[in-house]
Amino acid sequence: MSLVLVSCAIFGLGLYGTLVRRDIIGILASIEVMLGGPQLLLVGLGASIDHSAGSALNAQGIALVIIVVAAAEAAVGLALVVAVARRTRSTRLDDLTEVKG
Amino acid sequence: MREIVTNGLFWLLALGALVGAGTVALTRDVMRMALGLGVMLLALAGFFAYYGFGFLALAEVFVYVGGVLILVLFAIMLVHRTTAGRPELESRSRIAPIVAAAGLSALLAFMLQPAAALLEPTGVAGGPAALSRLLLGPMLLAFEAAGALLLIALVVIVAVGGGEAE
Numbered sequence: 001m002s003l004v005l006v007s008c009a010i011f012g013l014g015l016y017g018t019l020v021r022r023d024i025i026g027i028l029a030s031i032e033v034m035l036g037g038p039q040l041l042l043v044g045l046g047a048s049i050d051h052s053a054g055s056a057l058n059a060q061g062i063a064l065v066i067i068v069v070a071a072a073e074a075a076v077g078l079a080l081v082v083a084v085a086r087r088t089r090s091t092r093l094d095d096l097t098e099v100k101g
Numbered sequence: 102m103r104e105i106v107t108n109g110l111f112w113l114l115a116l117g118a119l120v121g122a123g124t125v126a127l128t129r130d131v132m133r134m135a136l137g138l139g140v141m142l143l144a145l146a147g148f149f150a151y152y153g154f155g156f157l158a159l160a161e162v163f164v165y166v167g168g169v170l171i172l173v174l175f176a177i178m179l180v181h182r183t184t185a186g187r188p189e190l191e192s193r194s195r196i197a198p199i200v201a202a203a204g205l206s207a208l209l210a211f212m213l214q215p216a217a218a219l220l221e222p223t224g225v226a227g228g229p230a231a232l233s234r235l236l237l238g239p240m241l242l243a244f245e246a247a248g249a250l251l252l253i254a255l256v257v258i259v260a261v262g263g264g265e266a267e
Binding site: 001002003004005006008009010011012013014015016017019020023025026028029030032033036039040041043044045046047058060061062063064065067068069070071072073074075076078079080081082083085091 | 123131156164172243
């Protein structure tokens with residue numbers, strides 16, 4: 001139960017940061033925090049379920065894939081941030097209105 | 102005695118993860134935010150080791166703390182180099198995000214509680230050899246897809262970030 005609470009609290013803090021930040025780097029960091037909560041829950045519960053069915057290993061494999069996907073997402077996101085900052089001299093979301101309808 | 106140590110370790114890691122996550126969400130100082138992210142990721146790696154996933158903990162430290170966090174620091178240095186003074190993060194109004202984040206977290210915890218109550222973490226997990234058999238066996242498609250995703254990400258990063266500064 002405490003694992004669920006900790007995971008949900010981490011997810012909630014990440015969600016709050018994502019909603020509240022105006023800077024793209026802050027939002028990306030908050031998204032990484034958001035990913036951390038479910039990842040922790042997956043690993044914690046994966047270590048709990050019947051091991052004869054290979055669930056712990058499956059959780060480990062899925063968590064590893066999540067790490068890879070999150071790393072790729074962060075790398076592409078930060079490359080976009082640097083490209084946007086070169087163009088607009090700002091990383092504030094409010095300044096990025098070029099594609100606004 | 103063993104249970105006290107185990108519980109103490111769990112709550113120590115939980116404290117680290119929550120303090121790190123809270124720093125990322127709340128601080129105005131961009132370097133403190135990066136530091137908080139590092140603390141949270143290290144605490145997560147500690148949790149993985151706590152549950153017996155040593156390889157996963159190492160991967161978390163190498164990929165996230167050694168890779169993504171350094172990338173974030175470099176992005177901060179590249180992006181904020183022209184601004185005067187110490188860079189600060191701005192935030193929007195806080196009431197609605199607090200309600201949304203707290204409400205969704207409470208809802209998730211409420212929904213997951215029955216499932217979690219049935220489970221007791223045992224701390225027994227497979228080692229790297231078993232994981233490699235899993236990745237090159239039943240999870241081969243996901244493993245290959247992750248590799249392809251990394252390659253595509255590399256190409257995108259070069260394409261997006263390789264241009265000359267204006």
